[in-house]
Amino acid sequence: MSHSTLHDLTIKKFNNGLRQKEFSAFEIAKEFFDYINQKDKEINAYLFLAKDEALAQAEKIDIALAKGEEIGDLTGVPLAIKDNILIEGQPVTAASKILENYKASYDATVIAKLKNAGAVFLGKTNMDEFAMGSSTENSVFQITKNPHDHLRVPGGSSGGSAAAVAANLAIAALGSDTGGSIRQPASFCGVVGLKPTYGAVSRHGLIAMASSLDQIGPLTKTVEDAAILFKTISGLDNYDSTTAVTDYGDELLNPKLENIKKLKIGLPEEYFISGLAPEVSKAMDSVIARLKSLGIEFKEISLPNTKYALSCYYIIMPAEVSANLARFDGIRYGWRSDAENLLDLYKKNRGNGFGKEVQRRIILGTFVLSSGYYDAYYSKAQKVRRLIKEDFDRAFQKVDVILTPVAPTPAFKIGEKSGDPLSMYLSDIFTIPVNLAGLPAVSIPVRQATSDKRQVELPIGFQLIGRHFREADILGIGQYYEKLD
Numbered sequence: 234m235s236h237s238t239l240h241d242l243t244i245k246k247f248n249n250g251l252r253q254k255e256f257s258a259f260e261i262a263k264e265f266f267d268y269i270n271q272k273d274k275e276i277n278a279y280l281f282l283a284k285d286e287a288l289a290q291a292e293k294i295d296i297a298l299a300k301g302e303e304i305g306d307l308t309g310v311p312l313a314i315k316d317n318i319l320i321e322g323q324p325v326t327a328a329s330k331i332l333e334n335y336k337a338s339y340d341a342t343v344i345a346k347l348k349n350a351g352a353v354f355l356g357k358t359n360m361d362e363f364a365m366g367s368s369t370e371n372s373v374f375q376i377t378k379n380p381h382d383h384l385r386v387p388g389g390s391s392g393g394s395a396a397a398v399a400a401n402l403a404i405a406a407l408g409s410d411t412g413g414s415i416r417q418p419a420s421f422c423g424v425v426g427l428k429p430t431y432g433a434v435s436r437h438g439l440i441a442m443a444s445s446l447d448q449i450g451p452l453t454k455t456v457e458d459a460a461i462l463f464k465t466i467s468g469l470d471n472y473d474s475t476t477a478v479t480d481y482g483d484e485l486l487n488p489k490l491e492n493i494k495k496l497k498i499g500l501p502e503e504y505f506i507s508g509l510a511p512e513v514s515k516a517m518d519s520v521i522a523r524l525k526s527l528g529i530e531f532k533e534i535s536l537p538n539t540k541y542a543l544s545c546y547y548i549i550m551p552a553e554v555s556a557n558l559a560r561f562d563g564i565r566y567g568w569r570s571d572a573e574n575l576l577d578l579y580k581k582n583r584g585n586g587f588g589k590e591v592q593r594r595i596i597l598g599t600f601v602l603s604s605g606y607y608d609a610y611y612s613k614a615q616k617v618r619r620l621i622k623e624d625f626d627r628a629f630q631k632v633d634v635i636l637t638p639v640a641p642t643p644a645f646k647i648g649e650k651s652g653d654p655l656s657m658y659l660s661d662i663f664t665i666p667v668n669l670a671g672l673p674a675v676s677i678p679v680r681q682a683t684s685d686k687r688q689v690e691l692p693i694g695f696q697l698i699g700r701h702f703r704e705a706d707i708l709g710i711g712q713y714y715e716k717l718d
């Protein structure tokens with residue numbers, strides 16, 4: 234077997250190969266570790282490798298299969314996991330100094346489900362500290378490179394997961410998305426990224442950033458793989474009271490063309506603006522033309538409150554961040570500094586344990602929640618959030634799915650925006666409204682026109698947004714888009 238076997242290995246192909254006995258789960262897991270050792274020196278996608286555990290897991294699966302146990306969709310599939318998701322006994326740092334050397338004491342619900350399905354965990358991937366950022370430059374440990382151009386960022390905050398999949402260092406990965414952190418890195422790295430409906434996937438065992446916005450979701454090479462992973466990790470969980478019963482039946486994995494053709498797609502005027510990079514506009518035109526060729530109808534729509542989404546998010550998100558991160562005091566767990574007295578201990582632990590961006594958001598969040606400013610900021614932002622949601626409700630009376638760019642530009646250069654938080658925040662302008670409304674959305678790589686193949690082009694993703702719990706619509710369209718020549 235050679236590294237090239239790994240290059241076009243999807244969940245689906247791996248599953249076929251395992252069934253045909255072309256390889257064992259152990260052989261593939263071992264091959265991944267060899268390749269990671271060689272290649273991740275350039276990319277820096279992983280923070281931690283779980284080689285012994287993964288190989289033992291894979292071996293156990295091979296033995297069970299040899300005894301005649303049935304193969305499921307995810308049996309033996311090697312996955313990369315964002316380092317804010319807990320795997321019992323393994324380090325989990327959220328790429329922060331404050332959690333350096335901390336080990337998880339239980340499995341996140343998504344991990345328990347994947348373990349049950351027989352998946353193998355290769356390791357934990359790099360991210361922006363506590364998932365705050367859009368470039369993975371906010372990690373305290375390392376800078377992850379975009380596999381398509383090492384001078385550029387992979388996006389963020391799930392940059393390590395997106396880069397791992399794009400560089401064939403895992404078959405698929407999990408990330409988390411609070412304002413775009415699965416979709417934007419998927420777009421920058423040329424992979425598929427799904428942000429599920431709020432409540433479709435349990436957040437139990439995800440280190441919380443902003444609890445009313447966070448969702449875990451898959452990063453994969455194909456839309457079909459995203460559907461397979463999503464199906465396994467979604468559903469009701471007693472440990473997360475915001476989860477719902479989900480039953481997608483056969484629709485997720487076997488969408489019918491006759492149903493997909495009937496879906497109407499809306500194009501919101503507020504998202505097709507002059508600030509888009511020309512290559513992004515061009516890419517969107519090509520996607521629309523391809524989807525029209527499937528027989529899908531398009532309609533212009535308006536989401537008038539889009540202009541308030543970023544400011545609304547940068548009040549609600551930090552408010553929740555300030556509450557969620559209060560627990561990291563360096564006393565109960567994680568990194569602890571020397572100090573003279575208790576106050577000094579808190580100051581040093583939090584002042585040195587958290588990075589700049591995290592501190593900025595905690596301070597901002599504490600301010601908007603303070604009694605004198607609560608009504609002026611936090612309450613008002615909640616009302617604006619409702620208006621944004623209602624825009625989508627109205628649009629979904631006219632159309633079934635909404636198509637937009639994922640980000641205004643392709644991947645930017647490392648260092649280009651890290652000194653200017655506002656320009657960094659703007660890269661999530663098309664993904665944030667979706668989290669505020671709790672809707673499902675997927676980022677799918679635009680297929681580059683064959684005539685452009687001579688130039689090396691940076692990947693660009695398009696976003697499909699669906700109604701609540703209608704992942705089947707967006708993934709269905711995506712699966713047919715993928716099949717087009």
Ligand code: GLN
Nearest residue numbers: 364366410411412413414
């Ligand atoms: N980039 C956005 C932010 O910095 C979104 C982060 C996320 O989705 N976790 O908040």
